[in-house]
Amino acid sequence: MIIPIRCFTCGKVISNIYEVYQSRVERGEEPKEVLDDLDIERYCCRRMLLAHQDLIDELMEY
């Protein structure tokens, strides 16, 4: 769906960097490097971005 605003586990706001993360990964950077650079330290927050599937664009058609 759409990126959750905060990390489910610890509550850190992670959605504000989602679009930066997404564009940098699409440009071919390693997700690990991008997450380290954006100061996403804990693995609970890292999985929020790593495992996210953005489905809202597909849903918009209906």
Added chain:
Amino acid sequence: MNIEIREMQERKAKLILSDANPTLANALRRVLIADIPSLAIETVEFHLGTIGDEAEEKEYQSSTPLFDEIIAHRLGMIPIPTDLDLFNFREECEECGGEGCPNCTVIYSLNKKGPCTVYSGDLIPVGETDLGVVDDLIPIVKLSDDQAILIYAIAELGTAKEHAKWQSTSGVGYKYYPEISIDSDKCDNCKDCIDICPVDILEESEDGEIIVSDIEKCKICKSCVETCAVGAIDVKGREDKLILRYETDGTLDAETILQKGLEILQEKFNSVIEMVEDIE
């Protein structure tokens, strides 16, 4: 308990608690998580039906890809800068008695027409201009061609005891202060401990002895103790000295949170003392 500030950034802090114990550190941790008041959106009013645009002579639908409830929930999670000296809890507000006034609530408006992504930065405070949200780039919802959104949202003070949206800290945790002792008489200089340390804090000094570079990084995993064949290294965690770390989401800065947290902890301890005195 003595608190030594090791690192104090706007959104991140690291403290050394000495002359303390885990019970006291946990009390502080729980206060930092659940008792610090902050602002968050609590009430959301949606405009339902068509939203007209006179200039364009076009009508937009107020339905969006997400349910209104989900949008309301997402709005609630957005951090809002808080000045604790200016705001009262709504139900305790003496000015308005809970009706809602500038001393206890902040009203935001959100008005956007598709196609676009609605961001937290589109939330505009009504009246007070210095209370814009902390992060402008949080996506709230996406709108397609003939969709629009018109919302009034009311933020008020609360604590994370009631709902996690009022939680202004994250990753609050403490660990024992590590202590590494190396017996140089036993050590055979095999350097296995240097290789195995996951945080790379063990290194060889100029005169060939194993030394610790940054003790506070140690996770007390004891990999070095296990790998040492001659038993020359020992790692312990001190119970009277602890390292407490936390982050904030920007509603309040790390220093204000610590001050407020200690204030609340003091009040709690005082109320226990009073209750005990009442028994006698």
